[in-house]
Amino acid sequence: MKDSNMKKMLLAAIAAVTLAVGPLAVGQASADDWNKVRIATEGAYAPWNFTDSSGKLVGFELDLARDLCARMGAECEIVAQAWDGIIPALNAGKYDAIMAGMSITDKRKKVISFSNAYAATPARFVVLKNSDHADFTSKLESLNLEEIDGDEQAVLDQMAAAFKGETIGVQVATTHENFLREFMGDTVEIRTYDTQENLDLDLQAGRVGMALASMSYWKPLLETEKGKDFTAIGAGMTGGPFGGGVGVGIRQADAALVEKFNKAIAEATADGTVSKLAIQWFGFDASY
Amino acid sequence: MNFELMAEAFPQLIEGIPLTLQLVFLSLAIGFVLAVVIALARLAKDPVLPRLAYGFVYVFRGTPLLVQIFLIYYGLGQFEAVRESILWIVLKEPFWCAIIALALNTGAYTSEIIRGGIQSVPWGQIEAGKACGMSRVLLFRRIVFPVAIRQALPAYGNEIILMVKSTSLASTITILEVTGIAKKLISATWQPIEIFLVAGAIYLTMNFIVTRGIAMSERRLNPHLKDRPLPKRTALDRGVTAASAPAAAVPSKPAE
Amino acid sequence: MEMLSWGDAGWGDELVRAAFTTLLVALAAFGLGLVIGSGAAALRLSGFAPFRWLVEGYTTFIRGIPELLVLYLLFFGGNQAAMAVASVFGHTGYIELDAFTIGAIAIGIVSGAYSTEVIRGAILAVPRGEIEAAKACGMSSWLLFRRIMVPQVARFALPGLGNVWQLTLKDTALISITGLVEIMRQAQIASGSTQQPFTFYVCAAILYLLLTSLSNFGFGRAESWANRGVRRAA
Known part of the structure; x- marks a missing residue:
């Protein structure tokens, strides 16, 4: 009880200045009928x-x-x-x-x-075409992580072994980051980016060896001039940490x-x- | 206030301190060497050198550090020539890109502080040194440099504090120092106030130590002032206005 | 160069628009900082100890922590804070602060801490004798404030405030994290889209240099104007 009061007071203190002098954009949420x-x-x-x-x-x-x-x-x-x-x-x-x-x-x-x-859309790893992993293939085309069976576990193990020690880039606070932390957190170096665009720049520059993102993002990118050096590898992954x-x-x-x-x-x-x-x-x- | 979360966040944020300190010390060390070179270049009797040095200082003081970091990190990576050169070994690493940007930045600011210090050396002392037959190098080492450093110390203390704060920008290029970890925790827990307070306390502690350290070295470097009460001033007191505060605090000569 | 052209094909017009946003948000933050700074300096010199502690706490805290942290606090917590205050006044709806407002407030709070010190120094620099003289002439405290204090404090504070303005202007680059499309954010968007980060960050640097150079010039003029009646020794 006391804690929440203190928090309120602190919040109030921070915002006191705000309300006293700051230009305020006050917006009321629209009513229940959701016309707007x-x-x-x-x-x-x-x-x-x-x-x-x-x-x-x-x-x-x-x-x-x-x-x-x-x-x-x-x-x-x-x-x-x-x-x-x-x-x-x-x-x-x-x-x-x-x-x-x-x-x-x-x-x-x-x-x-x-x-x-x-x-x-499934998530996939993307690497530069001249990367060592460029011809990596997995036994399964798609991998559903909801309930992992023997074959699926084998594919996961194969990926973990092949990518060991690699630097993998991912956008911060995404399902893709969750997947990396959960399944490869111990064996790879994870770098998190504020935006996917900055991650692409670093993949292109070779600062990260691979990037993990949704296929819906990669597919159109790979077809443009911007993505001409990239290639998607391994299985498309869904379920589990991917939601x-x-x-x-x-x-x-x-x-x-x-x-x-x-x-x-x-x-x-x-x-x-x-x-x-x-x-x-x-x-x-x-x-x- | 969620004290449990604060207790949880504390050890995680502490883990970022070594990286923050590495960024501070390395960039300050490299930046200081750079600053001495630039300051000497600015004071050189040469038609080109002072202008080049001034240009460097002007650009780095006139643009945000964030732009400088991004320009070095993302910008240079754009060129294949850079990526295939030997420089890439260094530029590939976010850590070294941050060091380079921070060092160039502090080098520009510090050179101005040193220049001010050198210019404050009383002419009489230099004349006296010359009269004793000191060589230029000896004169610089024995007279100019020690006096200038003493003059510049409070402003430099302020620069160190600004650098401790500036290292937080390294978090924008994937480096997980204290601010990077704080931001990660905030976006994972959505409890900004608790994380902010803990991270803020860590920075304040670091800067408090810097302030005390500078005050101590001021006392050591000014032994002749020991018996007199020192004017009460700390590096923190000076704020950004180090360069102009004296001008502001001391009124121009009143009209007679 | 085509990338920097005007119109839909290039990023030229977006960058210029972003520069205006930078200028506006910097002005808002600096203005807020001046208001905070004047108030805090007055409290600091009021002689009432708790006020002094409060102001010292504010300036020490804000100047000792990274600006980025202040921005994160406001960015992630600013709306809750605003709503908490509003609820004190009985308002229970949603309150939204847009990226511009959040950025201006965060940088304004930082700017205010530095302004406080500058303004305090300037107030202390007014010679006591002049204040005594004014009192001896029978000036009311309002007249004394208007005729003696304000003109001199403004003059003494001007160089320091020029520095604070430069600092504030550069700090606005951090607001890019809130998604406000100012120079830095626009450069990020454009570099991501064209994969030419060097080009666009150089453009950003040039725009900032232009803004800082112009304001340097402006403050120089203002200083010589403020000092027009002062005789110099040299």
Whole structure:
């Protein structure tokens, strides 16, 4: 009891200056009917969401968000938010929903709610074409980590042995980082990056030997000039630490909004809109 | 306040201290050597050298350290020629990129402090040294350098504190020193206040030790002032305004 | 060079816009710092011990820890803090502080700690005799403040505040972590998109140099204006 009072007082002290003199942007969350929904995206995770050279937010999730909003009959405002603070800012009421390629995981579910998944893509390692690991192959094409059987364990062991001592880059606070820490934490050096783009620069420069990210990110990249030196290796991995697909992140208090998104996602998946957008942006059907 | 979390975070943050200290000491050492060279270049009687030195100082003082770090870390990695050269052994490592950026940065600031110190050496003392038949090197070693260092010490103490703080930027290029770990913990627990307080306390302790150390060396380097009460001043007291504070604190000569 | 062109094909216009954002957020932070600094300096000199401790605690703490930590605190905790305060006043809705506000407040708090010291030094530099003389002439304390203190404090503080401004301007680069598209963030976005980090960080450095050089010039002019009536020994 006393603790929470102290915390409140400290918070108040920090914010006293804020309120006294700082220019304040005070926004009231919209009421329960959700005629207006504010959606946050990162704007640096192509092709899910990114910023083009005219400064506009574009990508799979931007198109999908507009479609879902139309289905929900809601007016949507899409804002860019750095990945690091995307969950705290949701809970703080900065916006009402997150569509930023965020996988549904148990860890995140402790803090926020999720809609049903609207997309799912396996995670894969990518290396430079001239790397020693460039021709690494695994017995299985895809690896579901939900319940690991004998073959799957063998593939995991094979990867752990082959990549031992390697420096692997990953975006900070992602499911991919969780996977590395859980399955290879003892044998590889993990470097975490604030943005995927900085990780790409270091992979290109050879500062990290490999990078782990979602195939939905790699596929289009590998087809462009930017990714011409990269190649994806090993199995595509899903489940377990990678979570159950990508969904809309929503505050736990806003169950009604989760329902609205679920309904819209179900419709958009059923009539093929999600598949169409996925093929347009990823080059393969990533609908869930 | 979640004291349990603070107790948990403390040992993890402590683990970042050795890396922070390595960054501080290495970049200060390299930066100091660089600073002496630049300061001498600025005071050289030569048409080109002082301008080059001034240009270097101007650029490094006029741009944010974060830009300098990113330019050296991500920027230089862009060129294949760099990646294939022998330099890459050093530039490949985030740690050394941070050291290079920090050393260049502190070198620029420190050179100004040293220059101010050298210029404060009373002309009479130099004349006296010359009159005794001292060579230029001996004059510099025995007269100019010791007096200049004594003059520059408080400002340099302030620079050390700024460097302790600046090493936090190394966290932006994947280095997990104290701030890097703090940020990791914050994004894992979403409890910013607790982590902030513990990390803040660690930095304050480090800077307190620096302040005391500087105050002690000031006393040692000024033995002739021992019996007199020293003006109460610490490196922390000086703030950024080290260079201009005297100008601000002492009014210009009042009109007669 | 094409990459730096104007319009949709290049990043030139984005970079210039980002430079304006940098300037605006720096001005907001510096302004906030001045308000904090003046208030804190007054409290510090009030002679009331608890005020003195409070201000000394603030300046020592803030100047002893990395700016990045202050920014992380506000970035991850600023909204809760704002809501905690609002709830004291009976307001229970969500309050959002945008990246600009959070950045300006965080850097403003840092800037304020340095401004406090500068302004305190400037107040102490006003010769006691002049204050006594003014009192002897029968000036009210308001008139004394307006005619004697303000003009001189402003003049004595100007060089120090020039330094604080430079520091504040450069510290705004850290705000890029909040996602505010100022120079640094824009350079990051562009380098990621084009894989030409060198080009864009050099552009960022040049923009910062321009801003710092221009403000150096401005402060130099302001100083000579403020000192226009002062006779120099040399």
